Amino acid sequence: MTTGIGRAGCGLCLVLGALSGLVTSGEIEAQETPREIIDRVDRILRGESSHGFATMEVVTEHWERSLTMEMWSLGTEYSLVRITAPRKEAGTATLKSGDDIWNYLPRVDRTIKIPASLMMGSWMGSHFTNDDLVKESRLVEDYDIEIGFEGLREEAEIWEFVLTPAPEAAVVWGRIDFEVRKDDLMPTWARYYDEDGELVRTLQYGEYQEMGGRLVPALMVMVPHDKPGEKTLVRYSDLDFDVEIDEGFFSLRALQSGGD
Amino acid sequence: MERGRLMLRLAFRNLRRQARRSLLTAAAMVIGGGLLIFSVSLGDGTHEDWIESGVRMGSGHIAIQAPEYAVSRKIEDRLSTQSVAAAREGLRSPDIAESVLQVVPRLTTGGLASSPMGARPVEVVGVDPVAEAGFSTLDERVVEGRYLEPDDRLAAYVGAELAEGLELRIGSRMVLTAQDAEGEISGQLVRVVGIFGTGIPEIDQRIVHIPLQTAGTWLRAEGAVTTVAVLLDRSRAVKRTAHHLEDVLAAPIAAGDLAVLTWQEAMPELDAIVKVDDLGNYMFQGITFGIIALAIVNTILMSVLYRHREFGVLQALGFTPRQTGTLVMAEGVVLTVLSGLLGIGLGLFVTWFFWRDGLDISFTWQEDWTFSGVVLDPVIVPLFRAARVIQGLLFILFVGTLASLYPAYRATRIDVAEAMKFER
Structure with a gap:
């Protein structure tokens, strides 16, 4: 039920997965609904479970930082992210279980459940929010999906999906546009608009390459348009799909112990 | 009973005999009593306003x-x-x-x-x-x-x-x-x-x-x-x-x-603010009345010293030192109660007459005044309460009694023989 865009927010979850049954472009039928296509895209990018490493670079007006992290995921419900570098932040971990997020801070040895009031707060100082991590799985429920454009663009056959929120869906966006390449089902970008049709942020995908036997976009860049010059970059360095982990792995104890 | 009435009559007579001095002392008390009522009713009015806005917002x-x-x-x-x-x-x-x-x-x-x-x-x-x-x-x-x-x-x-x-x-x-x-x-x-x-x-x-x-x-x-x-x-x-x-x-x-x-x-904060403000008012009144009390002490003491010979005669005629002291006390208390009553009455009347619809103090403010989330109204409508009038009277009586204590004590210490010896 998740889509790449949903996880737009959670750059992390996005690549945290491959699918159980590999789908090739050839299998996509023309009469498929946009919803089914997005579901397929999603399943390519998400497996039953995954394990990987990534670096995140955050550039803001006042500072820049770079974090290295290790990640695990299981289905849409569970994920665990642990910072491995720089040393100052090492051990800091985030656990997502269902709709809840916990943060573990090793320096004070405390686990904090992120309260509702912080859900839209930034995750690790990046341009992704805690809410992006949780809400991801609601995207298909919250939006009506249509194909806005289908055909050749920049020398590739693409679909451009237009997602408009269902009448009473609890989402802030007025519209999301999402482009997917037809031949390999790779997402290229997602654009988030407010209700006046003004572009608020863009998620750009890139550096498509094989990882763990799948073609995935190894790079994601989130650009908030109201803050010129700022961006958050997530680059995956290693990914494995369908690894041996179960729900017990995503416990608060694992959050504190380092997941090993 | 009989003796008490005699004391009161003597006290009244003595006060009347020194009308100018009595009036001057009374004037201080009248102003004090008037100020007391003015500030208390405005203070209560302000607090009522704070509470009203506070509870409506809260x-x-x-x-x-x-x-x-x-x-x-x-x-x-x-x-x-x-x-x-x-x-x-x-x-x-x-x-x-x-x-x-x-x-x-x-x-x-x-x-x-x-x-x-x-x-x-x-x-x-x-x-x-x-x-x-x-x-x-x-x-x-x-x-x-x-x-x-x-x-x-x-x-x-x-x-x-x-x-x-x-x-x-x-x-x-x-x-x-x-x-x-x-x-x-x-x-x-x-x-x-x-x-x-x-x-x-x-x-x-x-x-x-x-x-x-x-x-x-x-x-x-x-x-x-x-x-x-x-x-x-x-x-x-x-x-x-x-x-x-x-x-x-x-x-x-x-x-x-x-x-x-x-x-x-x-809303304990609002309650605390009202209490702190009340305390401030009380301190201000305490100081005012401290000064007034000193004035009363001064006039009554002066009158005691001035009437050295008179007290000497009274005691020679059979007044005990205790009775002499009581007489001085009676004079002080009668004076303060009368002038206090007058002051409170005057205060009530003036406050009611001029500011019953509210005293606009907005000219002293730069902009809106807020206090812990409460917007304050620059127009203060005084609030009159019977309890406050009684409190004021008791307070004035207390001050009058306290201020008469020392002069009364001095009056008890008069040496009759010494007092009669010289014409002063």
Whole structure:
């Protein structure tokens, strides 16, 4: 039920997965609904479970930082992210279980459940929010999906999906546009608009390459348009799909112990 | 009895004999008494105004909540539909209903308001639009749009600073996120129908009003509220009404279903401010009367020393030193009580005559004055209370007695032989 865009927010979850049954472009039928296509895209990018490493670079007006992290995921419900570098932040971990997020801070040895009031707060100082991590799985429920454009663009056959929120869906966006390449089902970008049709942020995908036997976009860049010059970059360095982990792995104890 | 009357007659006669001195001393007391009443009634009027604005912005003169809510401020500690019904029933009982102006149910929770431009922590208040408009002053602070109306569902009334921060306009979509009654995080889409500005940052940034129904559905707490806020016709009825209410609601209170809080308990900051301000007034009056007391000591003592020979004669004729002292005391007390009464009467009259409709002190202020989230009215309407007049009289009597003590003591120490020896 998740889509790449949903996880737009959670750059992390996005690549945290491959699918159980590999789908090739050839299998996509023309009469498929946009919803089914997005579901397929999603399943390519998400497996039953995954394990990987990534670096995140955050550039803001006042500072820049770079974090290295290790990640695990299981289905849409569970994920665990642990910072491995720089040393100052090492051990800091985030656990997502269902709709809840916990943060573990090793320096004070405390686990904090992120309260509702912080859900839209930034995750690790990046341009992704805690809410992006949780809400991801609601995207298909919250939006009506249509194909806005289908055909050749920049020398590739693409679909451009237009997602408009269902009448009473609890989402802030007025519209999301999402482009997917037809031949390999790779997402290229997602654009988030407010209700006046003004572009608020863009998620750009890139550096498509094989990882763990799948073609995935190894790079994601989130650009908030109201803050010129700022961006958050997530680059995956290693990914494995369908690894041996179960729900017990995503416990608060694992959050504190380092997941090993 | 006979002797007491004699003492009083002597005291009156002595005061009359030295009319100019008596009048001068009395003048100090009259002014003091007048000032006392003026400042006390204005102070009480100011406080009534603070309390009024405070309780209208806050949880009313009396708030009925779940016992734990005051501390936890969480939706888990809410009033069930039955408790709300019981509370409403209690408020309709005869002794209580007469003081009750307005009753509003509220479902309040801390949460997050987000728009494409970001997110801000807010306090979301689910309200009954009609009742709330008669209770809160917030609906009168519309800057743009309108207040909530009974048919509204996905509507929100937000503060100007929140609207600015999230770039909201009338009709903008806004998502409220909070923990619901079952502990799940849940979101609610609302559209801005009105923007208010109170000038108080903490209110303009934080408060969001949405219809109670919407809040109930969103937070999975239909029919429940966190607070039943009660507005009374005057703040002095609070204690009595709260006691009555506690009696009427004894059963649910004993069962731990609800608690009755007065505004002093629900808003201890406001109570503290009123008390601190009162203390300031008392200190000011203490100093004024300290000075007045010194003047009285001075005049009475002078009169005692001046009438050295007179007291000597009195004692030679059979007055005991104790009686001499009592006479001096009587003079002092009679003088202060008379002038005190006159002063209080004058104070009441002047305050009532010139400022009964309010004293506008806005010219001393640069801009709006706020105190812990309460907008202050620059027009002070004095509040007259019988208890204050009696307090003032007792206070004046106390000062008069205290000021007469030393001169009276001096009068008892007169050596009769020495006093008669020389013509002074």
